[in-house]
Amino acid sequence: MRDCPNKAVIVGAGPAGLTAAYELTKQGQRVVVLESDPEYVGGISRTVSYHGYRFDIGGHRFFSKSGEVEDLWTEILGTDMLQRPRSSKIYYGGQFYAYPLKPFEALSKLGIIESCLCVMSFLAARTSPTPNPRSFEEWVVNQFGERLFRIFFKTYTEKVWGMSCKEISADWAAQRIKGLSLGSAIKNALLPKRQPKVRTQLVKTLIDTFRYPRLGPGMMWDACAKKVRSMGGEVLLGRNVTGCRFDDATNSWTVTARTADGRVEEYRGEHVVSSMPVRQLVEQIEPRLPEDVLRSGEFLRYRDFLTVGLILRERNRFQDNWIYIHDPGVKVGRVQNYKSWSPEMVPDSKYCCYGLEYFCFEGDGLWTTPEQDLIALAKKELEQVGLAAAADVVDGCVIRQPKAYPVYDDGYKRHVEIIRTALDAHCPNLHLVGRNGMHKYNNQDHAMMTALLAARNILAGEKLYDVWAVNEDGEYHESGEAGAQSDKDGNGAAARATGT
Ligand SMILES: Cc1cc2nc3c(=O)[nH]c(=O)nc-3n(C[C@H](O)[C@H](O)[C@H](O)COP(=O)(O)OP(=O)(O)OC[C@H]3O[C@@H](n4cnc5c(N)ncnc54)[C@H](O)[C@@H]3O)c2cc1C
Numbered sequence: 001m002r003d004c005p006n007k008a009v010i011v012g013a014g015p016a017g018l019t020a021a022y023e024l025t026k027q028g029q030r031v032v033v034l035e036s037d038p039e040y041v042g043g044i045s046r047t048v049s050y051h052g053y054r055f056d057i058g059g060h061r062f063f064s065k066s067g068e069v070e071d072l073w074t075e076i077l078g079t080d081m082l083q084r085p086r087s088s089k090i091y092y093g094g095q096f097y098a099y100p101l102k103p104f105e106a107l108s109k110l111g112i113i114e115s116c117l118c119v120m121s122f123l124a125a126r127t128s129p130t131p132n133p134r135s136f137e138e139w140v141v142n143q144f145g146e147r148l149f150r151i152f153f154k155t156y157t158e159k160v161w162g163m164s165c166k167e168i169s170a171d172w173a174a175q176r177i178k179g180l181s182l183g184s185a186i187k188n189a190l191l192p193k194r195q196p197k198v199r200t201q202l203v204k205t206l207i208d209t210f211r212y213p214r215l216g217p218g219m220m221w222d223a224c225a226k227k228v229r230s231m232g233g234e235v236l237l238g239r240n241v242t243g244c245r246f247d248d249a250t251n252s253w254t255v256t257a258r259t260a261d262g263r264v265e266e267y268r269g270e271h272v273v274s275s276m277p278v279r280q281l282v283e284q285i286e287p288r289l290p291e292d293v294l295r296s297g298e299f300l301r302y303r304d305f306l307t308v309g310l311i312l313r314e315r316n317r318f319q320d321n322w323i324y325i326h327d328p329g330v331k332v333g334r335v336q337n338y339k340s341w342s343p344e345m346v347p348d349s350k351y352c353c354y355g356l357e358y359f360c361f362e363g364d365g366l367w368t369t370p371e372q373d374l375i376a377l378a379k380k381e382l383e384q385v386g387l388a389a390a391a392d393v394v395d396g397c398v399i400r401q402p403k404a405y406p407v408y409d410d411g412y413k414r415h416v417e418i419i420r421t422a423l424d425a426h427c428p429n430l431h432l433v434g435r436n437g438m439h440k441y442n443n444q445d446h447a448m449m450t451a452l453l454a455a456r457n458i459l460a461g462e463k464l465y466d467v468w469a470v471n472e473d474g475e476y477h478e479s480g481e482a483g484a485q486s487d488k489d490g491n492g493a494a495a496r497a498t499g500t
Pocket residue numbers: 011012013014015016017034035036037041042043044045057058059060061062063239240241242275276277280305404405433434435436437442443444445447
């Protein structure tokens with residue numbers, strides 16, 4: 001590894017890549033971060049600005065059960081982190097329902113007959129549940145009953161994934177709705193709010209405040225990139241990584257990147273930290289991985305996403321942060337009101353900005369629809385669900401996000417396992433981190449914790465931590481005593497490493 005200019009070449013300047021860079025540069029290591037986007041850092045957690053109005057790629061709540069991740073956010077942004085109230089609703093059958101559901105409101109809006117049918121179908125599901133549920137549908141029906149599943153889960157979930165709830169793995173439900181049951185929803189609605197003593201016991205779906213950067217999530221990642229640069233790290237935009245070659249003789253990696261104007265550049269590092277989609281990574285590795293591993297990469301699928309950002313005259317039609325649109329009569333899946341996330345998301349208080357979210361596959365009809373037609377569709381649907389008059393919309397833009405969601409279908413687990421085993425065997429000093437980097441449908445806190453642990457493995461020169469043991473809440477769970485300790489204090493493994 002003589003003359004190797006970088007401790008690590010980091011692919012991607014999203015939360016995972018920048019967290020790894022931050023941790024390594026803080027410890028005096030040289031790193032270079034290569035980001036394909038020519039303008040923004042932050043990845044899916046960036047904030048796009050259009051004429052001074054700010055749009056997230058989906059509203060990004062900053063909430064983690066890991067105290068260490070929360071502390072890191074405070075360390076990076078300090079007082080620019082706001083504490084915001086959460087308010088969200090579901091639109092279904094021409095009505096708005098508070099979300100998390102308030103059982104009495106929901107029952108009164110559903111009407112007496114439908115309510116009785118829901119209760120009966122809930123009791124039926126509880127008395128004879130499907131043993132070992134495999135699909136999303138089986139899992140949710142077991143938990144809530146067939147009728148509530150159809151009303152409050154099916155249409156939205158199928159909009160998000162573009163496939164039947166029967167094809168979606170129960171893993172996804174268990175992860176995303178974990179801890180939420182009819183019982184916890186009723187308790188939450190009826191009892192006075194008491195915060196559990198231990199952060200890890202919070203039900204994420206039910207929390208009623210969250211933190212949010214003053215200017216959107218991108219503000220966090222701009223600040224992080226700035227700190228990395230000020231400590232001597234490089235964060236280079238407009239660098240699309242196309243190859244990762246390991247050289248046995250020098251025991252180092254050479255990463256090839258293409259710039260927007262077609263130049264090819266090479267960067268050498270002792271380690272590679274990759275947050276690019278794992279499907280892409282396996283194709284790029286040299287020496288080439290075995291054929292079955294490349295085939296497993298091809299099986300991994302993604303769901304894509306676009307936001308139509310609209311700027312409207314403020315009529316105070318709704319104050320919620322977001323509204324899920326379960327109604328099958330429109331294509332839009334969710335509407336965000338960014339001014340409710342932070343008043344500074346708009347430069348002029350006479351206006352507000354909404355994000356209408358459409359789930360699609362790259363290249364399908366929605367994805368390829370021209371921008372002006374998408375804006376027209378969003379205006380029409382906004383009026384159809386009663387959230388604004390189309391005439392109040394003064395301007396709009398479209399933000400496309402490929403590979404927003406790694407798909408959890410029947411085979412994904414097996415294929416990820418094949419890839420993971422092969423990379424362990426063939427690729428020394430290669431660290432997979434983050435959401436698409438590990439094909440895990442997880443939030444920023446998970447991406448950050450995997451990156452922190454990967455950085456600590458690099459600093460230690462050995463694999464102290466298994467990044468695959470970080471759960472969806474950004475907590476590190478390892479079997480044995482150490483893991484049990486990190487469970488108890490809710491700070492994760494990193495707390496052990498730093499002695500906090
Ligand atoms: C609709 C939606 C809502 C969400 N809401 C929340 C929320 O409320 N709270 C929360 O915490 N999280 C939320 N998330 C999840 C959050 O966005 C992700 O967990 C987080 O951004 C993952 O970080 P990452 O660094 O792993 O990946 P990414 O954010 O995907 O970043 C990866 C980066 O790598 C770059 N890259 C990829 N390939 C290459 C290449 N070949 N060469 C160079 N660069 C490359 C990409 O351009 C990108 O910048 C949401 C996600 C979505 C889609």
